[in-house]
Amino acid sequence: MSLLNREVFWPPADELIEVAKRIRARLGEWPAAETRWRVCLTAPEAPNTGDLIVFTEGQNVDMERLAKSGAAVLEAHGSRVTLRRGDERFALEGECSDNWLAALAAFLDCHFESHDALVLALAWRAGDENKDDAWPVDFATFPRVAELPPAPESRCPPCPDRLGLYPVLPSAEWVERVLDLGVRTAQLRRKTSDAADLQREIARSVEAGRRHDAHLFINDHWREAIATGAYGVHLGQEDLQTADLNAIAKAGLRLGLSTHGYYEMLRALHFRPSYLALGAVFPTRTKVMPTKPQGLARLARYVQLLSGHVPLVAIGGIDAKAMPGVLATGIGSGAVVRAVTEAPDTAAAVSSLQQMFASQW
Structure with missing residues (x-):
């Protein structure tokens, strides 16, 4: 040492x-x-x-x-x-x-x-x-x-303790494609400055989620998520300073919050989220991360501490090769991006990942 x-x-x-x-x-x-x-x-x-x-x-x-x-x-x-x-x-x-x-x-x-x-x-x-x-x-x-603003007056609705495979997707087209393959939890992370495009993509994704009775989360854009009646919204730590968490809760949306370690987990729990995302587990090219990768040893300790308190999602750099190790920690969900969107065969990739969850449970 x-x-x-x-x-x-x-x-x-x-x-x-x-x-x-x-x-x-x-x-x-x-x-x-x-x-x-x-x-x-x-x-x-x-x-x-x-x-x-x-x-x-x-x-x-x-x-x-x-x-x-x-x-x-x-x-x-x-x-x-x-x-x-x-x-x-x-x-x-x-x-x-x-x-x-x-x-x-x-x-x-x-x-x-x-x-x-x-x-x-x-x-x-x-x-x-x-x-x-x-x-x-x-x-x-x-x-x-300490020194946090008040928690929302009402708690956001709960979501399943095990959300399973959780693709994070760039467009409504991808949301529709993945939900058609049997995935029941997904997130639209639309990167655009075009307000009209954003509204169309969110509305189309939310409709796909309703059609499949899926858990469809919208990344960041909580106002649009409320307006379209989305299942839920996913926010980062920085969004806690600006988002109207009371409005999200009153609208009946589920709330997922990103965390990057023990302090942020405790901070996020104060706001009574529906789930916590823990990451980034591994290095990732899809987003600039504020912290270094957490790794499986830390993830296992986070799961050991928080299981039974709030549903948990592992996120960050997770691919098909890494997923078995992630699931071995006992976590109830694993978020993926490139493992689906860059797979040579989307249907085969989704089927293989789904089988990993099925065999673990």
Whole structure:
């Protein structure tokens, strides 16, 4: 593990580093962290971009100086822990164990983003390292995301726990073709600046969904989805700032939300979605992703934590070769793009993928 033979805490804290090493040894094999984080228990004279500086109650914080240094700042006040990293702010509330800072160092060493490592550290409980499986998987111990706007007044309708094969398609023609082949969950992701084209494509896709009694989601364009009476809408994290979630819920649309790690999953759950998309699992050429690929090991942990709480969809770079490994995590749906739209034989590709789901269940 990369915790060995380097400065993990500053000033040096022998007891903390020993606990961090003990925790890290029980977390399993994870890729080495690209950033060699140093958890600073007091502000160093010359902070740098690899420093995560922890402040507790009663300490003064020169945020302007620290922001210029590129260091991340962690403020812990009672049950509230806030991470500041550049212009980003991540606020969490929950019970902290006595060794949460040691756990934070261990999860940072597992190559998790600092805000996701913080979520795991706050979910960690003393003695977890003595369990057969030390990874935090008890949802009750996880913190909640603070400083969020109110959740929608009413919950969006539920969707099936296992949505199955979930093609994400560029046009109404593709939606019709795939639904004709027996697929019952699909998404229209129409990339156009032509409003008339967008309305036609959405209306045609929604009609195809009704004709086949399918679960047809519209990507991003929630107003048009409401106007056409779509089954559901799929939004990204950035859309949560602008979309009228109350209007979506009142219209009876299902709501799917994209997530890219633990923090975003907890944030998305606050808004009471019908499903969560977890990704990108693998590298993808179809969309510029804000985070690096999650991989199957992380996906399996996400499924272990969230199964039974909300339906889950794996997305990002999934093809026929990768699908068996994705399904082995226990997830109820796998979204595909090129595995269908670039297949030499669409019908054969859909049939093969459908059989993978059937054999898994």
